[in-house]
Amino acid sequence: MLNSRRKRINEVRNKQTGIAAICWVAVAIGGVAALPGTAFAQTPSPLGEWQYSVGIPLQKMWQPTIPDWQLRVGAAASFQPRYEGSDRYHLMAGPSIDVRYKDLFFLSSGEGFGVNFAQGPNWRASLAAVYDLGRRAHDDPQELNGLGNINAAPGLKLSGEYVISKDFPLVLRADVRRYFGGSNGWIGDLGAYMPMPGSTKKFFWFAGP
Template sequence: MDLKPVSLLGLLAGLLAGHAAEAQTPSPLAEWQYSSGIQLQRLFEPSIPNWEVELGLGSQFAPVSDGLQRYQVQPGPALDIRYKDDAFISTGEGIGVNLLSFSHFRVGAAVSYDLGRPMHNDGKALNGLGNINPAPEAKIFASYALAKGFPLTLRVDIRRQLGATNGWVGDVGAYMPLPGSSESFAWFAGPSLTFGDQRYMQRYFGVSQEQSLASGYRQYKSHAGFKSIGFGVSAAWLITPHWIVDMSGTVNRLLGSAAESPITEVRTQAVVSFSVLYKF
């Protein structure tokens, strides 16, 4: 790969961090899309500014919940504030710190949040299943960029919900810079795989005896394992030295007991996120 355009990606990598309008679990975007480019910025740019601040507004067009047919528009703030290579506040990644940070490798911890699943989001499909209330999540994550000549970035995270399902959920993903990037444009693409423990999977995709009586769905036990596989693309345009337009999209396919759940109406879903931000 030509190192000159890759170096430009290093300059622009921070444009793509944390631009999703809302972070939620189940997350309609791949987890790597909330921090895409950050590790490459560390790889290509040895000097990181003390402060990197981006504020704006965004919106997502996404399913009301995993496996349901109905979509909705979800507007919200877009925020990404980073101090040196130490700490961050982001609508995508949450509030966190980098415990270890090197040019190729980053390990950190954060508190993010789960928006839950209100039953009234889709009364017909969710009636009788009860609410999954919003709750914070404790998260640990790691990312690794292979090399400047082949800047594939790997990312893994695991989150413990402190409420909501009280379960564990995590992601494994990877992304690469794509050809065509310039001093005013950068884009990345890659796959992701999401998994959950039995408590998480049962709350979102299972049907207890009580829920079965209230909803009419057959009783169903969901198991721990892979929840979905997906592929995403994230892109950012530097319209002026301060104004950024960001767009992300992903397609996800439910797997295993999530796909077989009686609640699931469709197995393949897509989401598009659009944000306009001001970079200070």
């Protein structure tokens, strides 16, 4: 009886670890295929804001019971314009940190500090505090001459994600962010992505507009 219980505990642990590894690899690979950064400025980390949550809404489709705590730590890199509209590119690298408590609270280097205030088996809606690193005039002296800097600024983000189905795991995502200071404006994103052929329990890759 004791051996059977230990075996069951190990199976659950291995399953949870496998899913965490899937999401971490998705983040790392997402950095290689990163899209340009947010408008007029840069996100606080190398990846686009949406890439940090890749795989999160899919998790409950295969694991209805979410572990109380999930921690993912890694590194990410992307080759992207110095600012939106720039023809000068640079390599941006840095940490990828993601901490989640149940299906409620999260602290992420990309998603910010927030809460899923509404959720279902295949969707979630969240509100988070975020920040933007801004943009420096010396990023492109010729094109930005006289335009000055855009300073770093805090903001709020409202976002939602919806998974079509387990058989067709297309994730639809939308978010809107309001920054206070810096660019002092609104930024919105619409997107979709899904796992590509060749994805396994230990290796996932995603694609989408």
